[in-house]
Amino acid sequence: MTSLIEQAKQKAAYQAVDEHVLPSHRVIGVGSGSTVVHVVARLLQRDPELNAKTVFVPTSFQSRGLLLDGGLNVGDVDQYPDIDVTIDGADEVDSQLNAIKGGGGAHLQEKVVAEAAKKFVIVADYRKNSKILGEQWKQGVPIEVAPFAWRVVLVKIQNMGSKDAKLRMAVAKAGPVVTDNGNFLIDAPFGLIQDPANLLKDIKLITGVVEVGLFCNMAEIAYFGNEDGSVAIRTK
Numbered sequence: 001m002t003s004l005i006e007q008a009k010q011k012a013a014y015q016a017v018d019e020h021v022l023p024s025h026r027v028i029g030v031g032s033g034s035t036v037v038h039v040v041a042r043l044l045q046r047d048p049e050l051n052a053k054t055v056f057v058p059t060s061f062q063s064r065g066l067l068l069d070g071g072l073n074v075g076d077v078d079q080y081p082d083i084d085v086t087i088d089g090a091d092e093v094d095s096q097l098n099a100i101k102g103g104g105g106a107h108l109q110e111k112v113v114a115e116a117a118k119k120f121v122i123v124a125d126y127r128k129n130s131k132i133l134g135e136q137w138k139q140g141v142p143i144e145v146a147p148f149a150w151r152v153v154l155v156k157i158q159n160m161g162s163k164d165a166k167l168r169m170a171v172a173k174a175g176p177v178v179t180d181n182g183n184f185l186i187d188a189p190f191g192l193i194q195d196p197a198n199l200l201k202d203i204k205l206i207t208g209v210v211e212v213g214l215f216c217n218m219a220e221i222a223y224f225g226n227e228d229g230s231v232a233i234r235t236k
């Protein structure tokens with residue numbers, strides 16, 4: 001029995017693929033996370049001849065595995081810097097389509113692949129649909145940092161007002177989570193984020209920060225699967 005949340009993710013993902021991955025597209029960016037599993041499932045339902053003519057650019061070890069397991073052509077963003085469309089999940093999306101990403105620690109590659117695309121599309125379930133960032137996602141803004149700099153960055157983030165900011169620790173390993181890029185992660189709660197673009201700029205200016213999981217003014221459209229089986233669409 002599929003849960004309501006899983007059904008909501010699937011509905012959003014399927015509709016986004018159907019409406020944004022066109023037969024003329026040759027390069028598709030594929031995000032990371034559990035909602036993206038449904039994106040790849042829908043891609044695999046397309047005409048195999050069409051998929052054979054298309055390259056898919058993953059954003060993590062996880063999404064690369066999904067694409068390879070499906071027998072799809074995989075390419076790197078340095079080979080394919082012009083992407084037709086990138087579809088990805090999010091941890092929270094506000095009324096202006098700003099998003100928090102990086103719950104899965106993949107936001108560095110996700111941001112590069114989203115910025116390389118002509119169009120960036122978000123897929124999520126109803127729990128991610130907010131007016132203001134920080135309403136529902138309480139874990140904080142994910143910040144990827146160079147390992148040697150983590151404590152200096154953490155103190156600066158705490159001094160910026162995120163008193164509960166902390167290093168993300170691994171669950172099945174002693175010590176911190178290490179990203180696909182060999183870095184550490186800090187999760188920094190800032191309460192309600194009224195001005196995400198300004199916060200992004202301030203955090204990014206701290207030396208040692210590699211990338212911030214605030215995606216501001218990037219998404220063109222977001223699909224939210226609802227509990228009742230409908231899909232809410234938000235556009236710019």
Ligand SMILES: O=C(CO)[C@H](O)[C@H](O)COP(=O)(O)O
Pocket residue numbers: 031032033034035036088089090091100101102103104105106107110
């Ligand atoms: O940003 C991400 C990973 O870095 C994911 O897109 C985000 O965490 C949402 O994941 P899910 O679809 O599993 O809820």
